[in-house]
Structures are given as structure tokens and as C-alpha cells.
Amino acid sequence: xxxxxxxxxxxxxxPSLALAGPAEDQLVQRLDALLAAHPAFSGELxxxxxxxxxxxxxxxxxxxxxxxxxxxPYQYRVGSISKQLTAVLVLRAxxxxxxxxxxxLDSELTGxxxxxHNTVSAAQLLNHSAGLVEQGQPPQFVPxxxxxxxxxxxxxxxxxxxxxxxxxxxxxxxxxxxxxxMHQSTMPAPANxxxxxxxxxxxxxxxxxxxxxxxxxxxxxxxxxxxxxxLLASAADLVRWNRCLHAGPALAPAQxxxxxxxxxxxxxxxxxxxxxxxxxxLQREGLLEYSxxxxxxxxxxxxxxxxxxxFSVVVLENTSYPERDIAQAYALHDQVRLLxxxxxxxxxxxxxxx
Numbered sequence: 001x002x003x004x005x006x007x008x009x010x011x012x013x014x015p016s017l018a019l020a021g022p023a024e025d026q027l028v029q030r031l032d033a034l035l036a037a038h039p040a041f042s043g044e045l046x047x048x049x050x051x052x053x054x055x056x057x058x059x060x061x062x063x064x065x066x067x068x069x070x071x072x073p074y075q076y077r078v079g080s081i082s083k084q085l086t087a088v089l090v091l092r093a094x095x096x097x098x099x100x101x102x103x104x105l106d107s108e109l110t111g112x113x114x115x116x117h118n119t120v121s122a123a124q125l126l127n128h129s130a131g132l133v134e135q136g137q138p139p140q141f142v143p144x145x146x147x148x149x150x151x152x153x154x155x156x157x158x159x160x161x162x163x164x165x166x167x168x169x170x171x172x173x174x175x176x177x178x179x180x181x182m183h184q185s186t187m188p189a190p191a192n193x194x195x196x197x198x199x200x201x202x203x204x205x206x207x208x209x210x211x212x213x214x215x216x217x218x219x220x221x222x223x224x225x226x227x228x229x230x231l232l233a234s235a236a237d238l239v240r241w242n243r244c245l246h247a248g249p250a251l252a253p254a255q256x257x258x259x260x261x262x263x264x265x266x267x268x269x270x271x272x273x274x275x276x277x278x279x280x281x282l283q284r285e286g287l288l289e290y291s292x293x294x295x296x297x298x299x300x301x302x303x304x305x306x307x308x309x310x311f312s313v314v315v316l317e318n319t320s321y322p323e324r325d326i327a328q329a330y331a332l333h334d335q336v337r338l339l340x341x342x343x344x345x346x347x348x349x350x351x352x353x354x
Contacts, residue, residue, distance in 0.1 A: 206298020
């Protein structure tokens, strides 16, 4: 891994709330030590249990002049965490009777190879078992037989939602964000670099590590890409998303059960994970964990939720590292996760049952 910049400035070194117990104190101390060992981390950490913020840090490099006004939060591109919104919209359409998750796809979807609509279902697109990895290419394996991560599958789902509802995917997704009180997040309108900075002044510039230097990235995204990875979000809004999805109005109980039920196994650096609909599921060491990561050039993200403890973990970075060594690229994210799991296993209080 190339060495990151050494100098940092803390734009908002927000104090952790006063905590009542040695376990919470130890969590804060260990997270502080972790960040101290990674002085070139550029991004945010946010750990929230229920309504209580246990830890919040925002850090950037002095070489970068992308700080928003201090009273407003940063936004980041969060990549594939966007897929959770798409899954919710698909499941809501299914609940309204607009589609059957097991039915054949619309044959007129863009880039769908001849005959694929007869062998691939929305359910398989949701859990990445359709095999449609590249636009216009036939399935790379028998649909439903195994896991094969595919952004293109979610692009197809977004187009299908637009055809079924008569509304663009972007309009539907932004309405869902509003429903979840995520006012610091959006599916962005197309814009060049100058327009983007004007429309989204809170969006942090993304950087790509190349050799020993991090280069600022100029990027663009089209509405067609929104369903697979278009969301701009703040750390606090991702906590709101966890609440809305897992304990709020995003889905009715039957659709939520579908979303969180693993239907295929995903090989992952954490081991084999269950995969529901846009959501990783792991039951291990007495903890039920829902998760997803995001990677787009210039940005990396991790979102975790532990329902029994109403515990959210958000890690956001505005620097991306080479995908060829994904474990090293996400090393800090994974260490934050392990510290959170240690805290929860040590006896963090359970959330009240309804």
C-alpha cells in the first residue's frame, strides 16, 4: 500500500458524548488509538447506539481545500450502499403488485441479451445470482446457481422500476430519502465538475491513490448508474437510513423479512456471508450483523447495523485505494468493525423490544 500523506487537520474533532461505563470508554480509547495509527485517514467515523452517539470523528488532510461550512455535514459518494435503496423500491413495487419477484424480466430492458429475460428473475438480480455481469453479455453461469456480484443487475432493476411505475428511478429514490428524513443525501442530477461543486457544496472531493500521491478525481455519473451506486450521503444520514430500513417505515414486515433473509452465499474477506436483497447478513459470535460496502473511484464506504442493539457503524473515506488488494484498502474499515463487534460482545445493552 503506498504511503498516504502525513499531515492532517481535524476539521471537526467532535467530542464523544459522556458515556456511562468502562466498555464505552474503552471503545472510544481504542478508536482514538486506531485513528492515531492512521494519521492520513481522510473521512468520517460514526458509531451510534439508539439515539446516542458513541463516537464521531471527521478528519481531512491539510493538502486538501474541500472543507464545507463547519455547521453543515460532508457528503460522500457511497457506491454500492445505494443498492439497498433499489432493493427497497423493488420490494415496495412487488408489495403493490406491480411485479412478481420470480417472474421473467421485461425483454425490452437496455442491454439485456437475447433470451435472458426468460431465464433471469428480479429475485436473482437482487441477490447477484443472475450472472448478468456485463451489459449485452449472456449470463456467465446458470442463473440462480451461485453468487456473482453485478452492478449491471441493479442498473436493470432501476430501468425496470421506471417502466413499471412511470417515474424515473431518481425521482423514486429521492422520494424514499425524503421519507426517511435523509435531507443531507441525494441521487444527484447530471453535472460537470463546476456545476457539481455549485449544486453540492458539501460533497467532498474524491482522491485516487496512485503510487505515493493521491490525485483528485474528476468524475461523472449518469442517472442510469444511480440504482447500483449513485447515492451521495452524509454519515448521519446513513444512520437515519439504518433506522428507516430496519426499524422504520421503509418496508412492511413481509418485505423486510424478504430483504434480510439470505438466499445465497457471498465469498467475502470476512468469510462466507449470506446475501439477501442488497444486504449482507452474518450471524456469528452471538451477533446478527447486516452490512454492505461501497467502492467507487475516489470513495470507499462501509455501513453496518446490529439490530438487537440498534447499533450503527458508518465509515466513509474520500480516498480510494487499489481494488487489487481489497483487504488492505479496507483495513481501517475492517478494524473499526472488529472494535465495534468486541464492544457488542462485551455486553452492550440490548435495544428495547416493541
